[in-house]
Amino acid sequence: MLFPKKFINKDKLINELTGKTIVITGASSGIGEQLAYYLGELTCHLILVARREEKLLHIKKTINTAKVSVYKADLRNQDDRRGFLSFIYNLDTDIDFFVNNAGISIKRSIYDSLDRFHDFQRTMSINYFAPVEILLSIIPNLERSNGQIINVSTINTLLVPFPYFSAYEASKQAFDTWFQSVSPELNARGIFTTSIYLPLVRTPMIEPTKTYQTKPAMSPNHVAQIISQSMYKKKRSFKPWWIFGGEVLSLFLRRVWEKFGYRFLK
Numbered sequence: 001m002l003f004p005k006k007f008i009n010k011d012k013l014i015n016e017l018t019g020k021t022i023v024i025t026g027a028s029s030g031i032g033e034q035l036a037y038y039l040g041e042l043t044c045h046l047i048l049v050a051r052r053e054e055k056l057l058h059i060k061k062t063i064n065t066a067k068v069s070v071y072k073a074d075l076r077n078q079d080d081r082r083g084f085l086s087f088i089y090n091l092d093t094d095i096d097f098f099v100n101n102a103g104i105s106i107k108r109s110i111y112d113s114l115d116r117f118h119d120f121q122r123t124m125s126i127n128y129f130a131p132v133e134i135l136l137s138i139i140p141n142l143e144r145s146n147g148q149i150i151n152v153s154t155i156n157t158l159l160v161p162f163p164y165f166s167a168y169e170a171s172k173q174a175f176d177t178w179f180q181s182v183s184p185e186l187n188a189r190g191i192f193t194t195s196i197y198l199p200l201v202r203t204p205m206i207e208p209t210k211t212y213q214t215k216p217a218m219s220p221n222h223v224a225q226i227i228s229q230s231m232y233k234k235k236r237s238f239k240p241w242w243i244f245g246g247e248v249l250s251l252f253l254r255r256v257w258e259k260f261g262y263r264f265l266k
Ligand SMILES: NC(=O)c1ccc[n+]([C@@H]2O[C@H](COP(=O)([O-])OP(=O)(O)OC[C@H]3O[C@@H](n4cnc5c(N)ncnc54)[C@H](OP(=O)(O)O)[C@@H]3O)[C@@H](O)[C@H]2O)c1
Pocket: 025, 026, 027, 028, 029, 030, 031, 032, 049, 050, 051, 052, 053, 055, 073, 074, 075, 076, 100, 101, 102, 103, 104, 105, 126, 152, 153, 154, 155, 172, 198, 199, 200, 201, 202, 203, 204, 205, 206
């Protein structure tokens, strides 16, 4: 009930994606990996990016229909980002879809973070600076192809920020705000923009958080279908149907939470 099954119009998906070039960052695991498998059944060109090349090569081997290119990069590293951009410039086609999915999450109390400034640097680096720098370079490319940028975001950006996740929350919010800000300009030039606001998804990202193991979570395959549907529907955003209640509560109870929330953390 929380995550109703998606109806995918395969004909529309095939029409939209045949012959197209799709970049998926963070394709070696979780959502990106499942998206690669899902789209891998179509006649398109997938460019899979992540640090773990052996995982990307394994995914490539498993995919029979799509053409798959693998690019190993630590997207926090500016030289790797530049190398990846050169690879894109040297393709003989433009990019039609850019799925900004690579990301990391950190759950840590601020009191355990006092000597860990690097946590904030690395989350900003992968969740914010990497996609901004890449997109700045490929916007002209996406404009030529009337392409689409799909950002894999989180429902947290729609709600009151959670304690313990400050590094993650701030970095995801930063990119979401950047993306909301540039979207009208991009849309005016023919680039589609889509934000996918996800609840918990059962991927390696949430494994370290024990309390998440018993919470309801979407499957990464379900998310792959949501993203695929957004590729032919071109909707501006996906949100779980029930998040509206959370948004309203967040709006009205924000002050109460700010005043009394600390009591729950004692
Ligand atoms: N899981 C959830 O509950 C949830 C909820 C809302 C939103 N999201 C978002 O969904 C996206 C995908 O997360 P996931 O749940 O699928 O997690 P995941 O299984 O941990 O996958 C993360 C992916 O990002 C890649 N990545 C991380 N750091 C990278 C770096 N420095 N350079 C290049 N690639 C890097 C990883 O590849 P390598 O390690 O091989 O580099 C991996 O392929 C993230 O943006 C996350 O914020 C997840």
